[in-house]
Amino acid sequence: MTKIRTRMGDGWTIEIDEIDLKQDLEDGTRDAADKGGIDPLSQNELDYLNDICCSGSKMSGVQSGREVVLSYDGPSFEIRRLGILANRQTALQIYERCFGADTLEFSHIDYSYKQVKPIVHEELPLFEQLQSLTIAPLFYGAMPNLGLYTRPDGPVANPSELLPLGKIQAAQQAYEEAIEMSVNDIVYVASQFYEAGCDGINIDTVGAAGDPDFKAALVATEKLKQKYPGLNIEIGMAGEFVLGMHGELTHDGQLLAGLYPHQQVKLVEAAGGHIFGAVVNTQTNKSFPWNLARSVTFSKACTAAADIAVHGNMGMGVGALPVCETQPAETVSMASKAMVEIARLDGL
Secondary structure (H helix, E strand, C coil): CCEEEEEECCCCEEEEEHHHHHHHHHHHHHHHHHHHCCCCCCHHHHHHHHHHHCCCCCCCCCCCCCCCECCCCCHHHHHHHHCCCCCHHHHHHHHHHCCCCCCEEECCCCCEHHHHHHHHHHHHHHHHHHHHHCCCCEEEEEECCHHHHECCCCCECCHHHHHHHCCHHHHHHHHHHHHHHHHHHHHHHHHHHHHCCCCEEEEEEECCCCHHHHHHHHHHHHHHHHHCCCCCEEEEECCCCCCCCCCCCEECCEECCCCCHHHHHHHHHHHCCCEEECCCECCCCCEHHHHHHHHHHHHHHHHHHCCCEEECCCECCECCCCCCCCCCHHHHHHHHHHHHHCCCCCEC
16 A cells, blocks of 8 residues: 655654545544534545645645735744844845745844833834835734733733632733733834834734733724724734633623634634734644644634635644644645645635
């Protein structure tokens, strides 16, 4: 029986029988359907995924005419991981002129709105200079990062210390205080960059601190849209499932804890977001085909529910891609092809 070369979720290369690969695809889509309460992939879609995984190609691509827009988070400093010693302005010029980036994002190495706020006056001149050096739409991005508002880094009591003591209400109150502070910081920083001429704001890694983090992003988006109706806002998630760290937070009558991408996107849409960065987490002890079928299933349900653009998060540990620093070319291109042609994503 023919052996298919593929990978595990941690990037390790393996060979499996074609019958086992098909079983992994079926198990992956069933897992997503069961957890998310959504439809699994059809047999035709599973067959197409099987063809992609069995192609043996080092690089796969979408059919001509089905290309999508690419957006990025933190490219101005991520390029240094490749050993390219470039400042942030030069890095984004490389992304645009060498890599052909569709959009650009300027950001600080400490990717958090709280940390950017006191130095925003130093960021703005660099950002304004970059606008004259580039052509592609230029975003500013950072994350809510509610952990920075709790002790010892911030003024709010630390829920991680309160919860083990059984102080549930005190922990919830601490989260609510952190939400208010985070919203103020996001709105302040985003306002400064909008007035400096940015093409959009990226509120990224949303939900890293669970439902309070998601709440902060939604409220900040609403406030920004009221203040600047023309502002384009992208919200990228931290994980596929909103953790109930507070447990009782709601938004527009919807309990936030426990939401999957197809439910998250409706709240982002209602808040005024224009682009939603859907996340599906990779499981390291499962094969790439299993993770791919699962990611495509969740993403397809998300795009079906959305009336705004959905850009799937495709990187280390998300979007079916392995949990490793340097991504294998074959898994990146296979997953991208499947996400565009089956899940119908608007961008990556």
